[in-house]
Amino acid sequence: QIQVVQSGPEVKKPGTSVKVSCKASAFTFSNSAMQWVRQARGQRLEWIGWIVLGSGKTEYAQKFEERVTLTRDVSTGTSYMELRNLRSEDTAIYYCAADKGGFDVWGQGTMVIVSS
Amino acid sequence: QAVVTQEPSLTVSPGGTVTLTCGSSTGAVTSGHYSYWFQQKPGQAPTTLIFDTRKKHSWTPARFSGSLVGGKAALTLSGARPEDEADYYCLLSYSSARPVFGGGTKLTVL
Numbered sequence: 001q002i003q004v005v006q007s008g009p010e011v012k013k014p015g016t017s018v019k020v021s022c023k024a025s026a027f028t029f030s031n032s033a034m035q036w037v038r039q040a041r042g043q044r045l046e047w048i049g050w051i052v053l054g055s056g057k058t059e060y061a062q063k064f065e066e067r068v069t070l071t072r073d074v075s076t077g078t079s080y081m082e083l084r085n086l087r088s089e090d091t092a093i094y095y096c097a098a099d100k101g102g103f104d105v106w107g108q109g110t111m112v113i114v115s116s
Numbered sequence: 117q118a119v120v121t122q123e124p125s126l127t128v129s130p131g132g133t134v135t136l137t138c139g140s141s142t143g144a145v146t147s148g149h150y151s152y153w154f155q156q157k158p159g160q161a162p163t164t165l166i167f168d169t170r171k172k173h174s175w176t177p178a179r180f181s182g183s184l185v186g187g188k189a190a191l192t193l194s195g196a197r198p199e200d201e202a203d204y205y206c207l208l209s210y211s212s213a214r215p216v217f218g219g220g221t222k223l224t225v226l
Contacts, residue, residue, distance in 0.1 A: 061214055101167070
């Protein structure tokens with residue numbers, strides 16, 4: 001049974017970067033991807049991007065493509081999302097979801113607060 | 117970027133049937149959009165109910181089903197239960213490979 005565990009909450013200052021990790025257990029990288037989504041308080045879900053875990057190929061939402069980088073570490077089964085040049089509007093819960101074709105299992109979410 | 121639209125809110129009686137829809141600003145939603153449906157309860161992460169228009173995960177209750185209706189993706193709940201009260205989001209994939217979420221539907225079971 002796939003389980004996805006994300007890193008803990010972060011508080012960051014504007015202009016800095018944050019890196020959120022996501023570890024999926026009982027989950028093989030082959031034929032799989034990791035989706036990244038965020039949700040500001042009371043707002044809709046917002047797709048950030050995805051990474052194909054076998055090849056490392058990425059695709060980003062146009063809104064984020066200049067500030068976000070998705071990576072993965074095959075040896076540890078961990079995926080990462082780095083968001084740079086943070087602004088207050090980036091305050092949100094960030095989710096990853098292990099995807100074997102069906103956006104299968106979501107992580108618990110990571111709260112990122114951007115505040116001076 | 118395409119705009120994906122959902123009903124902001126719907127109400128269903130316990131035991132009743134309700135259909136949530138998901139439209140695209142680019143035209144009719146087809147099987148090529150591989151539509152997804154997610155359920156999110158307050159304070160919780162979303163869970164995926166439906167993928168690829170009508171496929172279910174092992175954990176998806178049988179009372180939920182996905183389809184295409186009138187040029188839109190649809191999620192039908194038959195036999196609503198109080199625990200189905202939640203926000204429901206659809207997601208459409210586009211040829212650009214950049215999927216877009218709808219604004220969500222707040223479903224009340226009352």
